[in-house]
Amino acid sequence: MKLFARILSLTVAALMLLLASGCGSDAQASAPSAEPTSAPEESVTSVPAGDRSAVAIKLGDIEITAGELEDNYNSYMQMLSYYGMTAPTDEASISEYVQMIAEDLISQQLPLWKAQQLGMELTEDEKKKIDEQAHAEADAEYNDLILSYASYFTDAGTVEDVSALTEEQLAATIEALNADIREYYGNETADIDVYISDRYDTYTKELTVNTFADRLRAENVDSISVDGDAVEAWYTDAFAKQKELFDSDPTMYRSQRDSLAEDSSSEPLLYVPEGLALIKLITLTPEGEIPETFSKNQQDLLALEAEYGKIALAGGDEARLQEIEKEYSVLKAETELAEAEFFSTEKLAAESAYERLKNGEEFDAVATDATGTAPIVHLIWYAGDDYNFADTVRGAVSSMEEGTYSDVLFDGNSYYIVYLVGHLTAGAVDRASIAESISSAAAVETRDAAWEELTKTWEQEALAAAEFFPDTYAWIGR
Numbered sequence: 502m503k504l505f506a507r508i509l510s511l512t513v514a515a516l517m518l519l520l521a522s523g524c525g526s527d528a529q530a531s532a533p534s535a536e537p538t539s540a541p542e543e544s545v546t547s548v549p550a551g552d553r554s555a556v557a558i559k560l561g562d563i564e565i566t567a568g569e570l571e572d573n574y575n576s577y578m579q580m581l582s583y584y585g586m587t588a589p590t591d592e593a594s595i596s597e598y599v600q601m602i603a604e605d606l607i608s609q610q611l612p613l614w615k616a617q618q619l620g621m622e623l624t625e626d627e628k629k630k631i632d633e634q635a636h637a638e639a640d641a642e643y644n645d646l647i648l649s650y651a652s653y654f655t656d657a658g659t660v661e662d663v664s665a666l667t668e669e670q671l672a673a674t675i676e677a678l679n680a681d682i683r684e685y686y687g688n689e690t691a692d693i694d695v696y697i698s699d700r701y702d703t704y705t706k707e708l709t710v711n712t713f714a715d716r717l718r719a720e721n722v723d724s725i726s727v728d729g730d731a732v733e734a735w736y737t738d739a740f741a742k743q744k745e746l747f748d749s750d751p752t753m754y755r756s757q758r759d760s761l762a763e764d765s766s767s768e769p770l771l772y773v774p775e776g777l778a779l780i781k782l783i784t785l786t787p788e789g790e791i792p793e794t795f796s797k798n799q800q801d802l803l804a805l806e807a808e809y810g811k812i813a814l815a816g817g818d819e820a821r822l823q824e825i826e827k828e829y830s831v832l833k834a835e836t837e838l839a840e841a842e843f844f845s846t847e848k849l850a851a852e853s854a855y856e857r858l859k860n861g862e863e864f865d866a867v868a869t870d871a872t873g874t875a876p877i878v879h880l881i882w883y884a885g886d887d888y889n890f891a892d893t894v895r896g897a898v899s900s901m902e903e904g905t906y907s908d909v910l911f912d913g914n915s916y917y918i919v920y921l922v923g924h925l926t927a928g929a930v931d932r933a934s935i936a937e938s939i940s941s942a943a944a945v946e947t948r949d950a951a952w953e954e955l956t957k958t959w960e961q962e963a964l965a966a967a968e969f970f971p972d973t974y975a976w977i978g979r
Contacts, residue, residue, distance in 0.1 A: 735943035776884025
């Protein structure tokens with residue numbers, strides 16, 4: 502399997518954001534719905550591949566090369582392919598995509614351009630930090646590429662450290678990698694060292710831009726404060742949105758809770774939907790595939806139960822009810838035998854853990870001994886279809902009391918013992934307990950909006966000031 506696509510897709514994560522800028526989502530990729538702000542001269546229909554190092558765009562002292570433009574264009578086309586769309590083939594669409602990506606590259610340089618206009622310079626400490634982080638990022642990328650290629654082009658298999666490769670394996674890996682890099686650059690002298698050097702330069706540029714962005718934001722919007730009315734307006738709006746979202750899908754409450762824990766969100770939880778609880782679990786699952794006959798028997802037992810209930814409720818066919826009882830008894834015995842054979846170790850471990858709990862031992866200690874890992878607290882939506890937990894577990898939680906544990910449960914795949922930490926109280930969260938978080942979130946949103954508005958203004962200024970050199974990149978996409 503060839504991994505050349507890995508190189509081309511290195512910037513695809515950033516380009517994912519462009520989906521929101523108006524690109525067509527039909528099966529055949531169409532041109533962006535928003536016209537380019539500053540279109541270059543019309544390019545010719547057929548041009549040879551150009552010089553990747555040639556300057557494609559100038560923004561003050563900032564230069565964007567044709568190679569950078571090509572890399573981003575190719576990555577964007579890869580993303581379209583991933584979503585089932587095809588790259589444009591007509592001149593008008595290609596030109597508009599290229600221009601859209603050119604404008605996005607200009608937008609990415611806004612902080613650096615504005616910093617230059619304002620005479621900002623990096624401090625020595627900032628330069629040192631950027632250099633260290635850029636080297637670390639480039640080194641990590643080198644290791645990732647070497648390990649990925651080694652797993653495909655040598656007999657090394659899956660390894661986690663380059664030092665684990667033999668000299669022969671490393672040489673074969675480098676040879677395969679360099680072949681792709683030469684194709685990537687269109688240059689027979691290019692190799693992994695050239696590529697990683699370029700990646701270091703790219704990381705340095707990105708980190709420099711981010712550093713200036715942080716300073717510009719701090720100087721322009723981070724001092725903006727919000728008054729009581731603004732906080733109240735934010736709370737009213739955020740509460741209504743959370744209530745609508747969480748009531749429609751209570752598992753989204755867990756997603757927001759996880760985001761807060763990971764510091765990827767600053768919005769506090771304002772509302773709790775019905776049917777949520779905190780639990781700990783002992784989960785015991787055998788290794789290997791569950792025997793097919795066991796799974797089939799379970800399905801057949803459920804089908805017989807359903808048939809029996811239907812006939813019994815209708816008051817019909819007594820003979821068939823007796824047949825079902827016999828079939829069910831035989832099948833149940835076979836299933837229990839299969840269960841005893843395949844799940845014997847887990848069943849014994851679950852029963853032993855249960856006995857220890859009955860004897861008064863602490864749940865955490867028993868769970869750690871039974872599973873080898875200390876239990877964690879899970880948030881479960883027991884009142885509905887929570888995809889993270891088995892029906893058996895959800896059903897048990899719904900009837901449990903805080904501080905109690907369940908019987909040994911079995912769902913055909915695993916044995917469980919559930920400990921209920923507590924039910925969450927549904928409704929609005931007490932505002933006094935999160936007042937500071939509410940004010941902070943309102944301030945963040947206000948400052949984010951101000952920063953977005955400011956960068957939009959700068960973007961228009963930058964697009965007007967940018968110089969395009971279409972002849973140097975007319976070959977891209979053709």
